[in-house]
Amino acid sequence: MRGIIPIVAIVCTLLAGSMVAGAIESSDFDDPTVCKGCHAEIYNQWDGSMHSIAYTDPVYLAEEEMASNETDGLTDTYCARCHTPIGVLSGEVPPIGHENMSEVSKKGIQCDFCHNVNKSTGIGNGAFMVALDGFKRGPYEDSKSPSHGSMFSDLHTKSEFCGMCHETHHPVTGIPIEETYTEWKEGPYNTTTQCQDCHMTPGITHFEANPGKASGIGPERDHVYTHYFVGGNAAVTGVIGSEVHQQMAEERLKSAATLALEAEKKVTEAELTVKVTNVGAGHKLPTGLTEAREVWIEIMATDASGKEFYHVGGLDSDGEVDPDAVMYRVVLGDASGNPTVKVWEAESLLSDNRIFPKETRVEQFSFAIPEGVNGPITVEAKLNYRSASQKLLDSIFGKGKVVAPVIEMAGAEDTIEVGKKAPDEGVPGFESIFALLSLLVVAYMVRRNGK
Template identity: 25%
Template sequence: MTGSPNTTPKALAESVREWRHALTILITFYFVFETVSGLFVQFAPFGTTAQVTLIGHTLVGVVILPFYLWYQVRHWWRLRPKPLSYIKFLGYALLVVFLINAWTGAQLTYEGFFARRISWTADRLHLISGYATGVLLLVHYVAVILLHRRLAKAAGVVDLARAPGVHLKWCGALMALSVILTLGVSWWLPGERDPYQLPEDYSYRYGENPFAPSQARSETGGPLDPVVMANSRSCGTSGCHEEILEEWLPSAHRYSAMDGAFQRVQHVMAKNEGPEATRYCAGCHDPIALFSGAKNLYNDDLTSFGADEGISCVACHSIATADVQGNADYVMLQPERYLGELESGGLGKVVSNFLIRTYPRHHVKSFKRDLYKTPEFCGACHKQFIDQRINKASWVQLQNQYDNWKASHWNAGDSPQTRITCNECHMRLVASNDPGAGDDADYNRSPDDGRHRHHGFIGANQFIPAFHKLKGWKRHVALTEEWLKGETVVPEIQDKWRSGPVVPLRIEAPEAVRAGESFPVKVVIHSNKVGHDFPTGPLDIIQCWVQLEVKDADGKEIYSSGRLDDRGFLQEGSFLFKAEGIDKQGNLIDRHNLWEMVGARFRRALFPDYTDTAKYQVLCPSTSLRTDVKKALPEEEVTTLDVPAGVKGPLTVEARLNYRKFNQFLVSYLLGSDEARAPLTSMTTVTKTIQVTTEP
């Protein structure tokens, strides 16, 4: 195509040949296809056709690019002697913007296959230059066609007048063929999986909600495909979220369904109450099995494909709404997956990884919601109750981290600068190369801060990851130990958090005592850095107690409390944080048989910023205690120690706050091993020296 008028017969004949040349037709098709397919991918709804179009856009762009470069050199060489005109200027402008488009397209293609994420700058430049290319292409072609029509009319060259039409017809035919091919491939490829169905014998024992007595619901009201909701490892094998996957693998969210303790309790519940009753637990512990209909009659193992992932990546990130009523009061949807995303390897996996990186809009929309930053999201599961459907008696509040936090001083006003929320503590920010690093939704972050929230959900379970030898358990247990001891530094909240131990101790005792006389000792326990009750969780399982030892100057013990015997059982009479639930007959709930619980005969836990003193039967602030009655605490009782006559001073009093996730009875019962021991963490250790005197 010429850039300036030339009416010689040779020049006109050359223009006709150029319009009809196969390379020119191919390049016009190239421009049109890349422009149209790019616009389609940008504005069409996500689906198989849009993904196939993106693949075609990439393939055509890569395959025909060398032919375009050859055409461009040839075209420039042929027209370089001609003087500059507005048409030639348009051609140069088109060349520049298209080269930018081609360069960024090549970069995005490379990053789609080999990088963690595509460049935001390259993506924006590719989009803008693509729009500019389409506009300049249209203006340039229209200008050339109008010019050649004028020349053809003036010279009476019919072939030149017809040549652009023939050229465009061939381009149109190629475009039609590409559309047919795209639609054909889209039809041939497997799209979404067939709708998942509940078993024909599925029991609706608890009413219309198929997942009751859990509060969990799906967006459609029906089941969710376990294959779609599982496969968390693919998030880390795609070259994207390896860091987050490694953090999640030994976490409580990952083993929530697979750990031996949960499985034993679930099967006892199924035996006593029927398998449908286990849906109560599954909403928080085993959502994949719940929504796939596995908690049903005649399914002895009560599990499904992917259930060993517990709260999988997709399950957690597919919750659309959540309510703080608790007991898994959320709505989960089933995301539409990319082509090949459910394959474990091969070409399909390569294609899906490429699509997710180069077409991330759907991925982000499916799995990223501001809801996940809120305490209310956590509260959907971290708040538990038993009602009449379960215990056949009455409503009973169980563990309740959400309301604890909401009523505490950590929930100080509406400003994020003064509040400390769940994710700020339990999902600390860590340096990251993850594609999900950076976030502008938090007040103290930016999209390029190079950090992500730790998905180990570090809390207080140092037992199950080690017991099951989960991948990464040593690192996870070390982080948990640091957390329990208050050694963890969380820079983002240092200006609004406290320093020191999580739960510090203080010994109150006389500075000096007389040999042969008794003296009082108090150990004051203060909930310093905990955002909810301490300890929290199933207090019929957890053991947290004060171990007190008094020794003389020779190291001889003259008093002890809170020791473990050789079998791992705690010394009777120890000061212990715990809860003792009872059933309708007043029997102790001691096997985590919560479905029989109708109340509690004892509960001791510390509300945030409260203190307790080593004593044996005083109820301290808990879930129901509000800040306006903070000072209305029961009177303290103390342990009195006798100082033997002739003891050699000074005396050393040592107090330790010990924590283990499982008491020994439940370790033996739930895990079927008398040899197993839950690891013990001494969270805080303090000492005090007392002089021994003979003076009156």
């Protein structure tokens, strides 16, 4: 059990960092339905978000249990801290699971947790502190409520707020497991666009004002931040029936990237250049749980009759992505240097080929053009996203029970003329023979009509 002492030490430090004077109880926090009374619209946006189910998400619960079993419970507090902050602050976790938990703790990352955060002790691993002083912290300097104190909080308006949790390092090995904040901080959006601008406004890839009321009984505002907290998860939002969030995740994925395709004929080969650009994500593409997320290129070529003769990046009969596909992801290594998706085992970063914000990645493909193919050839390229591999989902839900939708983020088509005289070939192609024949027919008709 190497690492036991460092984990305990780190967990204790994390816990100490969150303590306020006096013990915290889950009953110190109001249930989100209390806030709903006056903030109905915000409540409805949050309800069904990944934040609202962070501690009931079946994928999370399965992984949490596996991690706990494999480490004799060492990961319990560590994992739960970001997934049920109230559960950990109030001491209801450990143990993990839902046995000891109050209703409010089960509701994951919710209103009264975020709006009682008064301080951050840094970035990552749940570096938050809360103050239970009756004040709700938010973006307004002039806000008045009949049920609570209101206080402006600069932290809430900045990426550093999200960075307390959207940055995970292995507590013992220090291996970065999630680095969304750092990817943003080191990228081109760090001075212009906060996480909130893209994830809490209708803009998706930029700030877009959302005029209205923050509370039914409050004043009209030039802008009210939305609370859908949508990322790329169209799988679990689908499982729990959050249609609005699922659709918004698809729309977000489709705004994140562009794909350009150029197909060229070189003698008997087709040469393809695919350019993928991360145009809309303020961090790498993909980000977050990147040892599980799958973003890859799929290419298909068909002849004039629609018959497919080339395909890379498709799914096999078990629903797995073609191992030859170009895939953008992180591969973590365990103690023996073998790839693992179990983050608690991570001792090294084997590879990371994800696309930086605003970066264009150029990929080359080629295939032999079958002899006598019926042209023109249509080539189609797609950039696909899937929340997790089928193997991972099968291990949690049972074989084929849950299928993560494959979302086409971007796509393009090009055609290759075949059969005609290509510039570097000496033989007349099919099309020039056809043209010659047509000429002969025309000449014959002219002569016949002339008789």
